[in-house]
Amino acid sequence: MDATSQTTVGLPLIDAGQQVTVRVPATSANLGPGYDSLGLALALYDTLTVESLETDELVFELSGEGADTLPRDSSHLVIKAMEAAFARLGYRHGGLKVTAENVNPHGRGLGSSACAVVAAVSAANALVPAQNRRGRDWVLQLTSELEGHPDNVAPAIFGGLALSWQDSDRYSSTCATVAESVVPIVAVPDYELSTEAARALLPASVAHHAAAMNSGRAALLILALTQKPEFLHAGTEDYLHQSYRAAAMRPSAALITALRTTGRAAVVSGAGPTVLVLANGEAEAADVVRFIEDFTQANTPDIAWRVMKLAVDVEGAKVDLHRR
Known part of the structure; x- marks a missing residue:
């Protein structure tokens, strides 16, 4: 029996026969100079469906990003985050069927772990009795504790541009509406960089x-x-973190330099190595896509890049609960 199980023995079980689906947007945090404070929700979605079972078993189905490498048992981040949320709410779970459909690339700076944690905590919160459910601010607090900082989880929860801060052990966030003309473009390379490795620099x-x-x-x-x-x-110029991390993602750093030298608002997305460009209007966005494709083909032909023109997500995590 693990530590979580020991601390939840005696807590009431959630009801069987429920199914909740949570859709969570990708996020781009550390926006330019907004290190650990600014995050943007992007219209690229992971979907988590959790069904509470009559039987005492864990069924984990996983497709998309990470399907070949991620575990399908209680060691998965989703299960750990759900168990933490249930315990905080004063409940425990019996059997679960978990279905994860992952679109967000892992280890690329688009908040994939934050996505998983927000989806898991939101699902657990929906599965306890209605009188025990908590609001989005509670989800922010717990997910920030689990992630260690709020800048990725906040936009995943609330959508839009999230401005986050911390007072002692209390996390807070407020959201702003992004101008309609702002178009995010991401260039995702085929190599990963862990947040821990990036922070160590x-x-x-x-x-x-x-x-x-x-x-x-x-x-x-x-x-x-x-x-x-x-x-x-001008607003995306950074003096705190990007230059120090450049050595760990030289192809991405070279692309950012080329983009910024030509007047385009390019930054590292999250801890990298994805490059985010904030274009002003569709015409500039199309020009950015062409520039990235031409530059990467000419300068990094050995790296496969996925270039995606996205939108700013304005809803954040969406929770849909059904009962049989």
């Missing part, structure tokens, strides 16, 4: 001047994303 401190410069750009980026997209290029 950051210095323990930065100069006061760099911090001041970064603060100004972060403030400008919020204005650019919400009201004045003509400032996207």
Whole structure:
């Protein structure tokens, strides 16, 4: 019996015969100067369906991204996050059938682990009795604790542009509406980079001047994303993290440099190695896609890139509960 099982013995079981489906958007966090604070929800969705069973068994079906490598047992992140949520809510589960349809690339800086955690906690919250369910702010708190920071989970929960912060052990977030003309484009390479490896490259401190410069750009980026997209290029200039991580993702760093040199608002998505470009309008978005395709074919022919023009998700996690 594992530690979670030991701490939940004696708690009431959730009802069998329920089915919940949660659709969660991908996210791009650490937006330019918005390290650990700004995140954007993207219209690229993972779907998790959980059914509570009469029998005491775990059935795990997994398709799409990670299907060849991820576990299909209680060691999966989804199960761990669900068990943490049930325990926090004062319940435990019996048998479960879990079906995960993964579209979000793993280890690429598009919030795949945050997606899984938000889906799992949202599903668990829906499966307990109605009087015990909690709101989205509760989901934010628990998922931020599980992830260690709120900038990826917040846009996955709420949608849009999420501005997040932490006071001691309390996580908070508020959302802003992104201007309609802003079009996100992602260039996803066929190599991975772990968040832990990327964070390990950051210095323990930065100069006061760099911090001041970064603060100004972060403030400008919020204005650019919400009201004045003509400032996207200036607003995405970063002084805290991207240059330090460049050595771990040289092909992505070279693409970002090429894009920014030509006036395009390119940044590392999350911890990388995906490149995110924020275009102002469909015409610029089409131009960005062509530029990326031409540059990568000429300069990194040994790397396969997926280039996707997406939209900003405005709904966040969607939960659909059914009872038999």
